[in-house]
Amino acid sequence: GNEAGRGTTVITRTKTKTKKPSLYRVLILNDDYTPMEFVVHVLERFFQKDREAATRIMLHVHNHGVGECGVYTFEVAETKVSQVMDFARQNQHPLQCVMEKK
Ligand code: TYC
DSSP: OEEOSSSOEEOOOOSOOOOOOOEEEEEEEOOSSSOHHHHHHHHHHHHOOOHHHHHHHHHHHHHHSEEEEEEEEHHHHHHHHHHHHHHHHHTTOOOEEEEEEO
16 A cells, blocks of 8 residues: 555555356256257257267266256356257257256
């Protein structure tokens, strides 16, 4: 700080803000009705997976109940969840997509 002799102190910040944004996992959940091909398409369209990666994730969800589509900042994760839920609903599939803090 700086003391000018008039009872005032200037406090100067020297440290740059370096807070990293919190990250969120976007997950899809298994169900008995959504076609496998639809899930693969969702992973390609909204999560930029190639056919091989999309198929691997879809089969993991089919066999284990839940799987990770990607990790994003809050606003991006929220947008992905909305886009997937809207697309599933438009196509009358019960596919569920959720996000969780890492
Ligand atoms: N279990 C579905 C079926 O047998 C396929 C499926 C996979 C559904 C992944 C949802 O997130 C899912 N048709």
